[in-house]
Amino acid sequence: MLTDVAVREAGSPRVAGSHTRRWWAAGVVLAVLATLASVIGGGGAAIRPAGLTQVGEFFAAALRPRIDVEFLTLTADAALTTTAYAVLGTAGSLVIGSVGGVLGSQTWWRLGRRRALLGRRERFTWAGTRMALVVPRGIHEVVWGLFLLSVLGIQPVVAVLAIAIPFGAITAKVFSEIIDDVDPRPAQTLIAAGASRSGALCYAVLPAATGELLSYGFYRLDCAIRSAVILGLIGVGGLGFQLQLSFSALAYPEIWTLLYALIVLSLAADSWGSAIRSRLADHGARGRTGRDPLLVGSVVAVVACLPVAAWWIALDFAPLFAARSWELAGELLAASWPPTFGSGPTGPGGSGAGGPLGLASLSVSTLAMSVLAIALAFVCGLVLAGPAARPTDDVGGSRAGYRARRAISALVRLLLVVLRAIPPPVWALIALFVLVPGILPGAVALGIYTAGVLGRLMAESIENLPRGPLRALRAQGASAAQAFAYGVLPAAAPRFVAYGCYRWEVTIRETVVVGVVGAGGLGMLLQTQLALFDYGGAVTTIASLLLLTVLVDLTSAGLRSAVR
Numbered sequence: 001m002l003t004d005v006a007v008r009e010a011g012s013p014r015v016a017g018s019h020t021r022r023w024w025a026a027g028v029v030l031a032v033l034a035t036l037a038s039v040i041g042g043g044g045a046a047i048r049p050a051g052l053t054q055v056g057e058f059f060a061a062a063l064r065p066r067i068d069v070e071f072l073t074l075t076a077d078a079a080l081t082t083t084a085y086a087v088l089g090t091a092g093s094l095v096i097g098s099v100g101g102v103l104g105s106q107t108w109w110r111l112g113r114r115r116a117l118l119g120r121r122e123r124f125t126w127a128g129t130r131m132a133l134v135v136p137r138g139i140h141e142v143v144w145g146l147f148l149l150s151v152l153g154i155q156p157v158v159a160v161l162a163i164a165i166p167f168g169a170i171t172a173k174v175f176s177e178i179i180d181d182v183d184p185r186p187a188q189t190l191i192a193a194g195a196s197r198s199g200a201l202c203y204a205v206l207p208a209a210t211g212e213l214l215s216y217g218f219y220r221l222d223c224a225i226r227s228a229v230i231l232g233l234i235g236v237g238g239l240g241f242q243l244q245l246s247f248s249a250l251a252y253p254e255i256w257t258l259l260y261a262l263i264v265l266s267l268a269a270d271s272w273g274s275a276i277r278s279r280l281a282d283h284g285a286r287g288r289t290g291r292d293p294l295l296v297g298s299v300v301a302v303v304a305c306l307p308v309a310a311w312w313i314a315l316d317f318a319p320l321f322a323a324r325s326w327e328l329a330g331e332l333l334a335a336s337w338p339p340t341f342g343s344g345p346t347g348p349g350g351s352g353a354g355g356p357l358g359l360a361s362l363s364v365s366t367l368a369m370s371v372l373a374i375a376l377a378f379v380c381g382l383v384l385a386g387p388a389a390r391p392t393d394d395v396g397g398s399r400a401g402y403r404a405r406r407a408i409s410a411l412v413r414l415l416l417v418v419l420r421a422i423p424p425p426v427w428a429l430i431a432l433f434v435l436v437p438g439i440l441p442g443a444v445a446l447g448i449y450t451a452g453v454l455g456r457l458m459a460e461s462i463e464n465l466p467r468g469p470l471r472a473l474r475a476q477g478a479s480a481a482q483a484f485a486y487g488v489l490p491a492a493a494p495r496f497v498a499y500g501c502y503r504w505e506v507t508i509r510e511t512v513v514v515g516v517v518g519a520g521g522l523g524m525l526l527q528t529q530l531a532l533f534d535y536g537g538a539v540t541t542i543a544s545l546l547l548l549t550v551l552v553d554l555t556s557a558g559l560r561s562a563v564r
Helices: 002-010 018-040 051-063 069-103 106-110 120-132 134-138 141-152 156-180 185-192 197-236 239-248 252-286 293-312 323-336 355-388 399-421 424-431 439-463 468-475 480-516 521-531 535-562
Strands: none
Touching (some): 069 120, 069 252, 141 156, 197 252, 197 293, 252 399, 355 399, 355 439, 399 439, 424 439, 480 521
16 A cells, blocks of 8 residues: 555654654654744845735636646647656666666575675675665655756657656665565575575565555556646646646636646556555455456556557657767766756745855755745644544444545545645645745645645555554544544554655655646756756755655664664
8 A cells, every 4th residue: 555655755753762752752843843933033024915816816727727628638738748748758767677676686696696695796796886876866766857857958868867867766776675685595595496586576576565556656646647747847748748837828718728637647647556555455465366367467557558658759869879869968068067056046036145055054944945845734634634534334333424525535634635735835835925035935835735744644544554452442422533642653654754754755856846846845946947047056055955764764773763
Protein backbone atom coordinates (compact mmCIF):
# COMPACT_ATOMS: atom_id res chain seq x y z
CA MET A 1 0.00 0.00 0.00
CA LEU A 2 0.96 3.65 -0.27
CA THR A 3 1.78 3.72 3.42
CA ASP A 4 4.37 0.98 2.94
CA VAL A 5 6.00 2.99 0.16
CA ALA A 6 6.17 6.10 2.31
CA VAL A 7 7.55 4.23 5.29
CA ARG A 8 10.24 2.67 3.12
CA GLU A 9 11.28 6.10 1.82
CA ALA A 10 11.11 7.51 5.35
CA GLY A 11 13.42 4.88 6.78
CA SER A 12 13.19 2.58 9.77
CA PRO A 13 13.15 4.54 13.09
CA ARG A 14 14.66 3.28 16.34
CA VAL A 15 13.25 3.26 19.83
CA ALA A 16 14.27 6.20 21.98
CA GLY A 17 13.60 7.27 25.54
CA SER A 18 10.86 9.64 26.64
CA HIS A 19 13.46 12.20 27.75
CA THR A 20 14.85 12.44 24.22
CA ARG A 21 11.35 12.67 22.80
CA ARG A 22 10.56 15.62 25.05
CA TRP A 23 13.69 17.44 23.86
CA TRP A 24 12.77 16.83 20.25
CA ALA A 25 9.18 17.94 20.84
CA ALA A 26 10.40 21.14 22.48
CA GLY A 27 12.76 21.74 19.55
CA VAL A 28 9.96 21.28 17.02
CA VAL A 29 7.65 23.68 18.88
CA LEU A 30 10.41 26.29 19.17
CA ALA A 31 11.25 25.99 15.46
CA VAL A 32 7.63 26.50 14.43
CA LEU A 33 7.17 29.43 16.84
CA ALA A 34 10.40 31.06 15.65
CA THR A 35 9.26 30.73 12.05
CA LEU A 36 5.86 32.24 12.84
CA ALA A 37 7.55 35.09 14.69
CA SER A 38 9.79 35.81 11.72
CA VAL A 39 6.79 35.93 9.39
CA ILE A 40 4.59 38.05 11.67
CA GLY A 41 7.33 40.39 12.85
CA GLY A 42 9.14 40.66 9.54
CA GLY A 43 7.88 44.16 8.88
CA GLY A 44 5.42 45.28 6.23
CA ALA A 45 2.00 43.94 5.43
CA ALA A 46 1.91 40.25 4.55
CA ILE A 47 -1.67 40.32 3.26
CA ARG A 48 -3.05 42.29 0.33
CA PRO A 49 -6.75 42.86 1.12
CA ALA A 50 -7.42 43.95 -2.46
CA GLY A 51 -6.54 40.45 -3.58
CA LEU A 52 -9.48 38.95 -1.69
CA THR A 53 -11.76 40.11 -4.49
CA GLN A 54 -9.63 38.24 -7.00
CA VAL A 55 -9.72 35.12 -4.86
CA GLY A 56 -13.51 35.34 -4.67
CA GLU A 57 -13.72 35.71 -8.44
CA PHE A 58 -11.33 32.84 -8.90
CA PHE A 59 -13.34 30.35 -6.81
CA ALA A 60 -16.65 31.63 -8.22
CA ALA A 61 -15.37 30.67 -11.67
CA ALA A 62 -15.27 27.05 -10.51
CA LEU A 63 -19.02 26.94 -11.22
CA ARG A 64 -18.60 28.21 -14.78
CA PRO A 65 -15.54 26.61 -16.36
CA ARG A 66 -14.91 27.13 -20.05
CA ILE A 67 -16.45 24.14 -21.81
CA ASP A 68 -16.58 25.11 -25.47
CA VAL A 69 -15.40 22.48 -27.93
CA GLU A 70 -12.27 24.38 -28.92
CA PHE A 71 -10.95 24.75 -25.39
CA LEU A 72 -11.98 21.25 -24.33
CA THR A 73 -10.02 19.91 -27.31
CA LEU A 74 -7.02 21.99 -26.23
CA THR A 75 -7.38 20.70 -22.66
CA ALA A 76 -7.60 17.08 -23.78
CA ASP A 77 -4.50 17.54 -25.95
CA ALA A 78 -2.60 19.08 -23.01
CA ALA A 79 -3.73 16.28 -20.67
CA LEU A 80 -2.52 13.62 -23.09
CA THR A 81 0.81 15.43 -23.42
CA THR A 82 1.20 15.53 -19.65
CA THR A 83 0.33 11.83 -19.40
CA ALA A 84 2.84 10.97 -22.14
CA TYR A 85 5.60 12.86 -20.32
CA ALA A 86 4.73 11.03 -17.09
CA VAL A 87 4.64 7.56 -18.69
CA LEU A 88 7.91 7.99 -20.59
CA GLY A 89 9.63 9.69 -17.66
CA THR A 90 8.57 6.88 -15.32
CA ALA A 91 9.80 4.27 -17.80
CA GLY A 92 13.18 5.98 -17.94
CA SER A 93 13.34 6.22 -14.16
CA LEU A 94 12.58 2.50 -13.81
CA VAL A 95 15.43 1.65 -16.18
CA ILE A 96 17.83 3.83 -14.18
CA GLY A 97 16.38 2.59 -10.91
CA SER A 98 16.66 -1.08 -11.87
CA VAL A 99 20.33 -0.81 -12.78
CA GLY A 100 21.19 1.49 -9.87
CA GLY A 101 19.07 -0.57 -7.49
CA VAL A 102 20.96 -3.77 -8.25
CA LEU A 103 24.41 -2.17 -8.17
CA GLY A 104 23.48 -0.19 -5.04
CA SER A 105 22.26 -3.24 -3.11
CA GLN A 106 24.52 -5.19 -0.81
CA THR A 107 22.75 -8.40 -1.81
CA TRP A 108 24.17 -8.24 -5.33
CA TRP A 109 27.74 -7.85 -4.14
CA ARG A 110 27.41 -10.53 -1.45
CA LEU A 111 26.07 -13.20 -3.80
CA GLY A 112 28.70 -15.89 -4.25
CA ARG A 113 30.91 -14.65 -1.41
CA ARG A 114 31.61 -16.96 1.50
CA ARG A 115 32.14 -14.08 3.93
CA ALA A 116 29.32 -11.73 4.93
CA LEU A 117 31.57 -8.68 4.76
CA LEU A 118 32.18 -7.14 1.34
CA GLY A 119 35.68 -7.02 -0.10
CA ARG A 120 37.49 -3.78 -0.84
CA ARG A 121 36.47 -3.70 -4.51
CA GLU A 122 32.86 -4.55 -3.77
CA ARG A 123 32.65 -1.91 -1.03
CA PHE A 124 34.15 0.70 -3.34
CA THR A 125 31.73 -0.09 -6.19
CA TRP A 126 28.73 -0.28 -3.87
CA ALA A 127 29.58 2.99 -2.10
CA GLY A 128 30.41 4.66 -5.43
CA THR A 129 27.01 3.73 -6.84
CA ARG A 130 25.21 5.06 -3.76
CA MET A 131 27.20 8.30 -3.81
CA ALA A 132 26.64 8.80 -7.55
CA LEU A 133 22.88 8.81 -6.92
CA VAL A 134 22.94 11.44 -4.15
CA VAL A 135 23.23 14.55 -6.34
CA PRO A 136 20.60 13.67 -8.98
CA ARG A 137 18.26 12.59 -6.17
CA GLY A 138 18.70 15.86 -4.30
CA ILE A 139 18.14 18.16 -7.29
CA HIS A 140 14.47 18.76 -8.07
CA GLU A 141 13.10 17.90 -11.49
CA VAL A 142 12.35 21.58 -12.13
CA VAL A 143 16.06 22.40 -11.80
CA TRP A 144 16.90 19.59 -14.20
CA GLY A 145 14.27 20.93 -16.56
CA LEU A 146 15.65 24.48 -16.45
CA PHE A 147 19.20 23.33 -17.19
CA LEU A 148 18.12 20.96 -19.95
CA LEU A 149 16.08 23.74 -21.54
CA SER A 150 19.22 25.87 -21.60
CA VAL A 151 21.08 23.14 -23.51
CA LEU A 152 18.45 21.41 -25.64
CA GLY A 153 15.83 24.12 -26.06
CA ILE A 154 12.10 23.44 -25.93
CA GLN A 155 12.07 19.75 -26.81
CA PRO A 156 9.84 16.89 -25.53
CA VAL A 157 12.96 14.99 -24.45
CA VAL A 158 13.61 17.73 -21.88
CA ALA A 159 10.49 16.84 -19.86
CA VAL A 160 11.16 13.10 -20.14
CA LEU A 161 14.76 13.40 -18.93
CA ALA A 162 13.88 15.93 -16.22
CA ILE A 163 11.55 13.32 -14.71
CA ALA A 164 13.66 10.25 -15.44
CA ILE A 165 16.94 11.47 -13.92
CA PRO A 166 15.87 12.45 -10.36
CA PHE A 167 13.10 9.85 -10.21
CA GLY A 168 15.59 7.21 -11.38
CA ALA A 169 17.99 8.08 -8.56
CA ILE A 170 15.18 7.93 -6.01
CA THR A 171 13.89 4.66 -7.46
CA ALA A 172 17.39 3.15 -7.36
CA LYS A 173 17.66 3.90 -3.64
CA VAL A 174 14.27 2.32 -2.89
CA PHE A 175 14.85 -0.68 -5.19
CA SER A 176 18.19 -1.40 -3.51
CA GLU A 177 16.49 -1.44 -0.10
CA ILE A 178 13.75 -3.75 -1.40
CA ILE A 179 16.34 -6.14 -2.82
CA ASP A 180 18.33 -6.11 0.42
CA ASP A 181 15.17 -7.02 2.36
CA VAL A 182 14.78 -10.29 0.44
CA ASP A 183 15.99 -13.45 2.17
CA PRO A 184 19.35 -14.21 0.45
CA ARG A 185 19.46 -17.90 1.36
CA PRO A 186 17.61 -19.22 -1.74
CA ALA A 187 19.99 -17.25 -3.96
CA GLN A 188 23.01 -18.57 -2.10
CA THR A 189 21.65 -22.09 -2.56
CA LEU A 190 21.49 -21.56 -6.32
CA ILE A 191 25.04 -20.16 -6.28
CA ALA A 192 26.21 -23.28 -4.43
CA ALA A 193 24.52 -25.43 -7.07
CA GLY A 194 26.53 -23.73 -9.81
CA ALA A 195 24.27 -20.86 -10.87
CA SER A 196 25.80 -17.53 -11.85
CA ARG A 197 25.34 -14.44 -9.73
CA SER A 198 22.99 -12.87 -12.28
CA GLY A 199 21.02 -16.10 -12.55
CA ALA A 200 20.60 -16.31 -8.78
CA LEU A 201 19.43 -12.70 -8.74
CA CYS A 202 16.89 -13.26 -11.53
CA TYR A 203 15.48 -16.55 -10.24
CA ALA A 204 15.72 -16.24 -6.44
CA VAL A 205 15.83 -12.55 -5.48
CA LEU A 206 13.81 -10.57 -8.01
CA PRO A 207 10.74 -12.88 -8.01
CA ALA A 208 10.44 -12.44 -4.23
CA ALA A 209 10.67 -8.66 -4.62
CA THR A 210 8.45 -8.29 -7.70
CA GLY A 211 5.37 -7.23 -5.75
CA GLU A 212 7.06 -4.36 -3.94
CA LEU A 213 8.99 -3.30 -7.06
CA LEU A 214 5.81 -3.21 -9.11
CA SER A 215 3.91 -1.34 -6.39
CA TYR A 216 6.59 1.32 -6.16
CA GLY A 217 6.73 1.65 -9.95
CA PHE A 218 3.04 2.55 -10.11
CA TYR A 219 3.48 4.92 -7.17
CA ARG A 220 6.19 6.71 -9.16
CA LEU A 221 3.84 7.00 -12.15
CA ASP A 222 1.33 8.77 -9.92
CA CYS A 223 4.04 11.20 -8.79
CA ALA A 224 5.30 11.70 -12.35
CA ILE A 225 1.96 13.11 -13.47
CA ARG A 226 2.24 15.96 -10.96
CA SER A 227 5.89 16.50 -11.90
CA ALA A 228 4.94 16.70 -15.58
CA VAL A 229 2.44 19.44 -14.74
CA ILE A 230 5.09 21.37 -12.79
CA LEU A 231 7.53 21.08 -15.70
CA GLY A 232 4.84 22.50 -17.96
CA LEU A 233 4.99 25.70 -15.93
CA ILE A 234 8.56 26.27 -17.14
CA GLY A 235 7.58 25.92 -20.78
CA VAL A 236 7.73 22.26 -21.87
CA GLY A 237 4.01 22.02 -22.67
CA GLY A 238 1.06 20.10 -21.32
CA LEU A 239 -1.44 21.11 -18.65
CA GLY A 240 1.14 23.11 -16.70
CA PHE A 241 1.98 25.28 -19.69
CA GLN A 242 -1.69 25.99 -20.40
CA LEU A 243 -2.25 26.81 -16.71
CA GLN A 244 0.61 29.30 -16.84
CA LEU A 245 -0.90 31.01 -19.89
CA SER A 246 -4.36 31.16 -18.31
CA PHE A 247 -3.01 32.51 -15.03
CA SER A 248 -1.08 35.19 -16.92
CA ALA A 249 -4.32 36.26 -18.60
CA LEU A 250 -6.36 35.83 -15.36
CA ALA A 251 -8.76 33.66 -17.38
CA TYR A 252 -10.36 31.97 -14.39
CA PRO A 253 -12.91 29.81 -16.30
CA GLU A 254 -10.04 28.40 -18.39
CA ILE A 255 -7.99 27.74 -15.27
CA TRP A 256 -10.79 25.72 -13.71
CA THR A 257 -11.31 23.65 -16.86
CA LEU A 258 -7.61 22.79 -16.79
CA LEU A 259 -7.70 22.10 -13.04
CA TYR A 260 -10.69 19.79 -13.42
CA ALA A 261 -8.81 17.88 -16.12
CA LEU A 262 -5.80 17.63 -13.81
CA ILE A 263 -7.95 16.43 -10.91
CA VAL A 264 -9.60 13.76 -13.07
CA LEU A 265 -6.21 12.64 -14.36
CA SER A 266 -4.74 12.49 -10.85
CA LEU A 267 -7.82 10.72 -9.48
CA ALA A 268 -7.57 8.08 -12.21
CA ALA A 269 -3.85 7.53 -11.57
CA ASP A 270 -4.40 7.48 -7.79
CA SER A 271 -7.26 4.98 -8.03
CA TRP A 272 -5.32 2.77 -10.42
CA GLY A 273 -2.24 2.79 -8.23
CA SER A 274 -4.31 2.11 -5.10
CA ALA A 275 -6.00 -0.85 -6.79
CA ILE A 276 -2.60 -2.27 -7.77
CA ARG A 277 -1.18 -1.87 -4.26
CA SER A 278 -4.32 -3.32 -2.63
CA ARG A 279 -4.26 -6.32 -4.95
CA LEU A 280 -0.57 -6.93 -4.25
CA ALA A 281 -1.17 -6.64 -0.51
CA ASP A 282 -4.10 -9.07 -0.77
CA HIS A 283 -1.97 -11.56 -2.68
CA GLY A 284 0.75 -11.32 -0.05
CA ALA A 285 -1.71 -11.81 2.81
CA ARG A 286 -3.41 -14.79 1.18
CA GLY A 287 -0.21 -16.34 -0.15
CA ARG A 288 -1.48 -16.41 -3.74
CA THR A 289 1.03 -17.18 -6.46
CA GLY A 290 -1.10 -17.19 -9.63
CA ARG A 291 -1.21 -14.42 -12.20
CA ASP A 292 -3.73 -11.72 -11.46
CA PRO A 293 -5.58 -10.27 -14.49
CA LEU A 294 -5.47 -6.73 -13.07
CA LEU A 295 -1.74 -6.83 -12.39
CA VAL A 296 -0.83 -8.42 -15.69
CA GLY A 297 -3.21 -6.17 -17.61
CA SER A 298 -1.81 -3.07 -15.92
CA VAL A 299 1.78 -3.94 -16.82
CA VAL A 300 0.80 -4.75 -20.42
CA ALA A 301 -1.18 -1.50 -20.69
CA VAL A 302 1.74 0.61 -19.49
CA VAL A 303 4.20 -1.12 -21.82
CA ALA A 304 1.79 -0.70 -24.75
CA CYS A 305 1.42 2.99 -23.94
CA LEU A 306 5.15 3.67 -24.34
CA PRO A 307 5.28 3.79 -28.17
CA VAL A 308 1.96 5.64 -28.28
CA ALA A 309 3.24 8.24 -25.81
CA ALA A 310 6.48 8.65 -27.76
CA TRP A 311 4.50 9.15 -30.97
CA TRP A 312 2.10 11.61 -29.35
CA ILE A 313 4.80 14.02 -28.16
CA ALA A 314 7.03 13.32 -31.18
CA LEU A 315 9.86 12.19 -28.90
CA ASP A 316 13.22 12.70 -30.58
CA PHE A 317 16.56 11.87 -28.99
CA ALA A 318 18.53 13.53 -31.80
CA PRO A 319 19.04 16.80 -29.82
CA LEU A 320 21.02 14.78 -27.24
CA PHE A 321 23.63 13.90 -29.86
CA ALA A 322 23.63 17.16 -31.82
CA ALA A 323 26.98 18.93 -31.93
CA ARG A 324 25.32 22.21 -30.97
CA SER A 325 23.88 20.67 -27.79
CA TRP A 326 27.29 19.42 -26.68
CA GLU A 327 28.76 22.80 -27.50
CA LEU A 328 26.13 24.55 -25.38
CA ALA A 329 26.67 22.04 -22.57
CA GLY A 330 30.39 22.77 -22.61
CA GLU A 331 29.75 26.50 -22.54
CA LEU A 332 27.31 26.07 -19.66
CA LEU A 333 29.80 24.01 -17.65
CA ALA A 334 32.55 26.53 -18.33
CA ALA A 335 30.27 29.38 -17.23
CA SER A 336 29.32 27.43 -14.09
CA TRP A 337 32.88 27.19 -12.82
CA PRO A 338 34.02 28.53 -10.51
CA PRO A 339 30.82 28.96 -8.50
CA THR A 340 30.09 32.56 -7.54
CA PHE A 341 27.88 34.49 -5.15
CA GLY A 342 25.61 36.38 -7.54
CA SER A 343 23.16 39.14 -6.73
CA GLY A 344 19.85 37.86 -5.44
CA PRO A 345 16.35 39.18 -6.13
CA THR A 346 15.34 42.19 -4.13
CA GLY A 347 12.11 42.81 -2.30
CA PRO A 348 9.99 40.64 0.00
CA GLY A 349 10.66 37.48 -1.99
CA GLY A 350 14.41 37.65 -1.80
CA SER A 351 17.39 39.33 -0.28
CA GLY A 352 18.45 42.75 -1.29
CA ALA A 353 22.10 41.85 -0.81
CA GLY A 354 24.23 39.50 -2.83
CA GLY A 355 27.22 37.54 -1.66
CA PRO A 356 27.41 34.99 1.16
CA LEU A 357 25.16 36.99 3.50
CA GLY A 358 22.39 37.25 0.91
CA LEU A 359 22.64 33.55 0.14
CA ALA A 360 22.61 32.68 3.85
CA SER A 361 19.55 34.87 4.37
CA LEU A 362 17.66 33.15 1.55
CA SER A 363 18.75 29.74 2.85
CA VAL A 364 17.27 30.56 6.25
CA SER A 365 14.08 31.78 4.53
CA THR A 366 13.85 28.55 2.55
CA LEU A 367 14.31 26.45 5.68
CA ALA A 368 11.69 28.54 7.50
CA MET A 369 9.32 28.06 4.56
CA SER A 370 9.66 24.29 4.81
CA VAL A 371 9.14 24.28 8.60
CA LEU A 372 6.00 26.40 8.37
CA ALA A 373 4.71 24.33 5.46
CA ILE A 374 5.12 20.97 7.17
CA ALA A 375 3.61 22.30 10.41
CA LEU A 376 0.54 23.51 8.51
CA ALA A 377 0.34 20.26 6.54
CA PHE A 378 0.69 18.08 9.64
CA VAL A 379 -2.12 19.85 11.50
CA CYS A 380 -4.45 19.83 8.48
CA GLY A 381 -3.60 16.22 7.64
CA LEU A 382 -4.28 15.15 11.22
CA VAL A 383 -7.67 16.91 11.21
CA LEU A 384 -8.68 15.32 7.89
CA ALA A 385 -7.25 11.84 8.49
CA GLY A 386 -9.93 10.73 10.95
CA PRO A 387 -12.93 11.55 8.72
CA ALA A 388 -11.04 10.25 5.65
CA ALA A 389 -10.35 6.80 7.15
CA ARG A 390 -12.82 4.25 5.84
CA PRO A 391 -15.00 3.11 8.77
CA THR A 392 -15.84 -0.50 9.50
CA ASP A 393 -19.21 -1.70 10.73
CA ASP A 394 -17.75 -3.55 13.72
CA VAL A 395 -16.86 -0.63 16.00
CA GLY A 396 -20.29 0.28 17.26
CA GLY A 397 -23.01 2.62 16.05
CA SER A 398 -26.11 2.15 13.92
CA ARG A 399 -26.24 1.14 10.27
CA ALA A 400 -27.41 4.65 9.35
CA GLY A 401 -24.46 6.13 11.20
CA TYR A 402 -22.12 3.73 9.44
CA ARG A 403 -23.46 4.77 6.02
CA ALA A 404 -23.10 8.43 6.95
CA ARG A 405 -19.47 7.85 7.97
CA ARG A 406 -18.80 6.09 4.67
CA ALA A 407 -20.21 9.05 2.76
CA ILE A 408 -18.15 11.52 4.79
CA SER A 409 -15.06 9.39 4.25
CA ALA A 410 -15.58 9.40 0.48
CA LEU A 411 -16.03 13.18 0.39
CA VAL A 412 -12.96 13.88 2.54
CA ARG A 413 -10.85 11.47 0.50
CA LEU A 414 -11.95 13.30 -2.64
CA LEU A 415 -10.91 16.58 -0.99
CA LEU A 416 -7.49 15.09 -0.23
CA VAL A 417 -7.14 14.04 -3.87
CA VAL A 418 -7.90 17.60 -4.98
CA LEU A 419 -5.40 19.07 -2.53
CA ARG A 420 -2.55 16.89 -3.76
CA ALA A 421 -3.63 16.83 -7.42
CA ILE A 422 -3.05 20.56 -7.81
CA PRO A 423 0.74 21.05 -7.75
CA PRO A 424 2.40 23.52 -5.33
CA PRO A 425 3.19 26.18 -7.98
CA VAL A 426 -0.51 26.49 -8.80
CA TRP A 427 -1.39 26.84 -5.10
CA ALA A 428 1.40 29.43 -4.87
CA LEU A 429 -0.06 31.44 -7.76
CA ILE A 430 -3.43 31.42 -5.97
CA ALA A 431 -1.82 32.41 -2.65
CA LEU A 432 -0.01 35.31 -4.33
CA PHE A 433 -3.38 36.90 -5.02
CA VAL A 434 -3.62 37.88 -1.35
CA LEU A 435 -0.11 37.39 0.06
CA VAL A 436 2.97 39.43 -0.76
CA PRO A 437 5.88 37.45 -2.26
CA GLY A 438 7.97 35.80 0.44
CA ILE A 439 8.05 32.65 2.49
CA LEU A 440 4.38 32.86 3.56
CA PRO A 441 2.73 32.17 0.16
CA GLY A 442 5.29 29.46 -0.51
CA ALA A 443 4.65 27.86 2.88
CA VAL A 444 0.87 28.03 2.40
CA ALA A 445 1.12 26.47 -1.07
CA LEU A 446 3.39 23.66 0.07
CA GLY A 447 1.31 23.17 3.22
CA ILE A 448 -1.96 22.76 1.31
CA TYR A 449 -0.44 20.33 -1.17
CA THR A 450 1.37 18.31 1.49
CA ALA A 451 -1.79 18.17 3.64
CA GLY A 452 -3.40 16.18 0.84
CA VAL A 453 -0.53 13.70 0.91
CA LEU A 454 -0.26 13.44 4.71
CA GLY A 455 -4.03 13.15 5.13
CA ARG A 456 -4.04 10.16 2.81
CA LEU A 457 -1.08 8.49 4.52
CA MET A 458 -2.50 9.07 7.99
CA ALA A 459 -5.94 7.80 6.96
CA GLU A 460 -4.45 4.55 5.63
CA SER A 461 -2.44 4.20 8.82
CA ILE A 462 -5.65 4.50 10.86
CA GLU A 463 -7.33 1.89 8.66
CA ASN A 464 -4.46 -0.55 9.28
CA LEU A 465 -4.69 -0.31 13.09
CA PRO A 466 -6.13 -3.26 15.05
CA ARG A 467 -9.84 -2.76 15.63
CA GLY A 468 -9.92 -4.39 19.07
CA PRO A 469 -9.15 -1.27 21.17
CA LEU A 470 -11.77 0.75 19.28
CA ARG A 471 -14.43 -1.91 19.81
CA ALA A 472 -13.58 -2.04 23.51
CA LEU A 473 -13.84 1.73 23.91
CA ARG A 474 -17.13 1.91 22.03
CA ALA A 475 -18.48 -0.98 24.08
CA GLN A 476 -17.70 1.06 27.22
CA GLY A 477 -19.81 3.93 25.88
CA ALA A 478 -17.06 6.14 24.44
CA SER A 479 -18.06 8.49 21.63
CA ALA A 480 -16.41 8.36 18.22
CA ALA A 481 -14.27 11.40 19.11
CA GLN A 482 -13.18 9.83 22.41
CA ALA A 483 -12.37 6.53 20.70
CA PHE A 484 -10.23 8.41 18.17
CA ALA A 485 -8.42 10.40 20.87
CA TYR A 486 -7.68 7.43 23.16
CA GLY A 487 -7.71 4.45 20.81
CA VAL A 488 -6.24 5.79 17.57
CA LEU A 489 -3.87 8.68 18.24
CA PRO A 490 -1.63 6.95 20.82
CA ALA A 491 -1.16 3.92 18.56
CA ALA A 492 -0.72 5.87 15.32
CA ALA A 493 1.32 8.82 16.63
CA PRO A 494 4.79 7.34 15.91
CA ARG A 495 3.82 6.56 12.33
CA PHE A 496 2.21 9.99 11.91
CA VAL A 497 5.46 11.62 13.00
CA ALA A 498 7.43 9.38 10.63
CA TYR A 499 5.20 10.46 7.75
CA GLY A 500 5.59 14.10 8.74
CA CYS A 501 9.37 13.76 8.76
CA TYR A 502 9.35 11.99 5.42
CA ARG A 503 7.24 14.75 3.86
CA TRP A 504 9.48 17.43 5.38
CA GLU A 505 12.38 15.87 3.51
CA VAL A 506 10.34 16.12 0.31
CA THR A 507 9.07 19.63 1.09
CA ILE A 508 12.55 21.15 1.45
CA ARG A 509 13.27 19.96 -2.10
CA GLU A 510 9.97 21.33 -3.38
CA THR A 511 10.60 24.85 -2.08
CA VAL A 512 12.36 25.42 -5.38
CA VAL A 513 9.16 24.91 -7.40
CA VAL A 514 7.19 27.59 -5.56
CA GLY A 515 10.18 29.92 -5.78
CA VAL A 516 10.13 29.56 -9.56
CA VAL A 517 6.70 31.26 -9.68
CA GLY A 518 7.78 34.05 -7.34
CA ALA A 519 7.01 32.74 -3.86
CA GLY A 520 10.50 33.54 -2.54
CA GLY A 521 13.45 31.63 -1.12
CA LEU A 522 16.32 29.98 -2.95
CA GLY A 523 13.97 28.85 -5.72
CA MET A 524 13.24 32.44 -6.68
CA LEU A 525 16.95 33.26 -6.58
CA LEU A 526 17.71 30.27 -8.82
CA GLN A 527 15.06 31.32 -11.34
CA THR A 528 16.54 34.83 -11.48
CA GLN A 529 20.09 33.54 -11.90
CA LEU A 530 19.13 31.22 -14.74
CA ALA A 531 17.19 34.00 -16.48
CA LEU A 532 20.32 36.19 -16.25
CA PHE A 533 22.58 33.29 -17.39
CA ASP A 534 24.43 33.52 -14.06
CA TYR A 535 25.35 29.84 -14.03
CA GLY A 536 28.16 30.26 -11.50
CA GLY A 537 25.70 31.73 -9.03
CA ALA A 538 23.14 29.02 -9.91
CA VAL A 539 25.64 26.28 -9.01
CA THR A 540 26.20 27.92 -5.62
CA THR A 541 22.46 28.17 -5.06
CA ILE A 542 21.95 24.51 -5.98
CA ALA A 543 24.78 23.53 -3.61
CA SER A 544 23.01 25.50 -0.86
CA LEU A 545 19.78 23.60 -1.60
CA LEU A 546 21.65 20.30 -1.38
CA LEU A 547 23.18 21.27 1.97
CA LEU A 548 19.74 22.23 3.28
CA THR A 549 18.42 18.88 2.05
CA VAL A 550 21.15 17.00 3.90
CA LEU A 551 20.50 19.05 7.06
CA VAL A 552 16.77 18.32 6.92
CA ASP A 553 17.37 14.63 6.19
CA LEU A 554 19.66 14.29 9.22
CA THR A 555 17.27 16.21 11.48
CA SER A 556 14.34 14.17 10.22
CA ALA A 557 16.20 10.92 10.84
CA GLY A 558 16.95 11.99 14.41
CA LEU A 559 13.34 12.92 15.04
CA ARG A 560 12.07 9.62 13.63
CA SER A 561 14.49 7.75 15.88
CA ALA A 562 13.31 9.69 18.92
CA VAL A 563 9.64 8.80 18.51
CA ARG A 564 10.18 5.08 17.99
